[in-house]
Structures are given as structure tokens and as C-alpha cells.
Amino acid sequence: GDSVTQMEGPVTLSEEAFLTINCTYTATGYPSLFWYVQYPGEGLQLLLKATKADDKGSNKGFEATYRKETTSFHLEKGSVQVSDSAVYFCALSDGNNNDMRFGAGTRLTVKP
Amino acid sequence: GAVVSQHPSWVICKSGTSVKIECRSLDFQATTMFWYRQFPKQSLMLMATSNEGSKATYEQGVEKDKFLINHASLTLSTLTVTSAHPEDSSFYICSAHQGSTIYFGEGSWLTVV
Numbered sequence: 385g386d387s388v389t390q391m392e393g394p395v396t397l398s399e400e401a402f403l404t405i406n407c408t409y410t411a412t413g414y415p416s417l418f419w420y421v422q423y424p425g426e427g428l429q430l431l432l433k434a435t436k437a438d439d440k441g442s443n444k445g446f447e448a449t450y451r452k453e454t455t456s457f458h459l460e461k462g463s464v465q466v467s468d469s470a471v472y473f474c475a476l477s478d479g480n481n482n483d484m485r486f487g488a489g490t491r492l493t494v495k496p
Numbered sequence: 497g498a499v500v501s502q503h504p505s506w507v508i509c510k511s512g513t514s515v516k517i518e519c520r521s522l523d524f525q526a527t528t529m530f531w532y533r534q535f536p537k538q539s540l541m542l543m544a545t546s547n548e549g550s551k552a553t554y555e556q557g558v559e560k561d562k563f564l565i566n567h568a569s570l571t572l573s574t575l576t577v578t579s580a581h582p583e584d585s586s587f588y589i590c591s592a593h594q595g596s597t598i599y600f601g602e603g604s605w606l607t608v609v
Contacts, residue, residue: 388539420600428589428600473540484591484598486532486540 386411390474390487397464397494405459405490407448407474415476417441417450417457418484422471431459431472464494499523500592502601509608514578517604519546519590525570526592531563534587546573546590580608 391406409417419431419441432441437452446461457474474487501520509515519529529546544565545553552565562584564576573592577584589603 428591430598475540484530484540484542488539489534 386415386476386478386485388474388476388485388487391490392488393490393492395490395492397492399466399494399496400463401494403459403461403464403468403492405472405474405492407457407459407487409455409457409474409476411455411476411478413478415478417448418475418477419446419448419457419459420473420475420486422473422489424470428473464492466494466496468492469494499594499599500590500601502590502604504604505602506605507607509580509606511581511608512579514576515580515606516574516576517588517590517606519573519575519592519601521571521592521594521599524592524594526573526594527570528593529567529573530591531565531573531575532589532591534589540589543575543588548573577606580606582608584608 387410389408416435418433420428421431422428432443434441434450437450440449448457448459471489471491473489475484477484499522503518507515527548531543532540533543534540542555543558546565546567548567548570554560562578567573585607587603587605590601591598
């Protein structure tokens, strides 16, 4: 079945460092891909998404490109801030958004 | 503010007892809600789909008699873990859809002692 493999954490960076969190997927069809973020004490929030190959999702300085050839959707940010400290989840959907498959989550801590 | 509210955030119960977790959609109606659980360092796993006015649909391997789901109104779904055991200790989270947007609750940490 469909699945998502996500880079294990935790990840600790200094402020203004470059961030990459790797995510690869396995799917039989053409899924939509998502990055969710969970700040401490809050629910999951959609960070960005891409619905087809070569699409780039972006939000709050974060970017991820849907790479069909490498079945990847790596999350990047050029300069992280302390406020970016959270757990990040990569996820895929079979297309109707009714069945999400999540990665294990990567905890990011950004130090000043 | 929260669009989907989940309660309680933390619960500790004794082995053999039952515990109920509520998931409420605020300011919108959700005919379908979803329940997930997450073991430490593992993915969120879909447990079941909660359908308002009808029986829930369970994923393979999830015991329907152990994880009772009731979706009695368009804004409330409840998950009851019956006869809880320590291996049921986990993070449970619900989600609801408003149009094409998915909202997640804050999650509930269950510890069975």
C-alpha cells in the first residue's frame, strides 16, 4: 500500500541555518503530497502541498517540490527561525483527501 | 483559534477501564471525521472513519469492539477505548474536513497504567 518514509529526527539547528527534511513516498497512483506542522500544544496544520509532479508548494519560507522521478517531497527552508521549532510531518493522499498516510514526523529545534 | 477541538488533551486511566475522547468541529459541520493514532517514533495511522448517522468504517487490524466510535451529531465524534490496556497507550488525533481543507484536533495523550 501507499506509504511515506521521512527523515528521522530530532534535528537541531542554529537560527538562520538551512533546513532540509527528507521525505520519500511509495504509491500506486498519483497521490497529492503534503507537509504538516505541529507546534507545541497545537493541532496539525497544513504547511504546504503539491498535487502533481513538478509542482512546488511553498509557505512561510518553506518549499517542497513534488519529484516523481525520485518519489520525493523534501522540505527546505533557507533560513530557519526559533519560531520554526515544531514537529513536521510528510503525508500523502490518494487524491480524494479522505485517506492520509503520514511519515513518522521530524522534530526540529532551532536555537538562537 | 482551534477549528477542531479535541478533549481531553491528556488522560491517565487504569487498566481495564474505558476512556472517551471527544472531537468537535467548531463553526462548521462535519459529516465525516477521522481518527488516527501514533505510537512513539512511528507514523500517524488511520484507525477509522467516523460517519454521522451511520457506523464507522474501521481500518484493517483495528478492533471495532475495542475502539468504539460514535458520530451522533454533525459536530461531534467520540472515540471510546474500552477495557484499556497499557499497549493502548498512545497519541490519538482526529481530523475533520471543511470543503477541501483538513483540520486536525490538538490530539489526546492516553496513558494506561
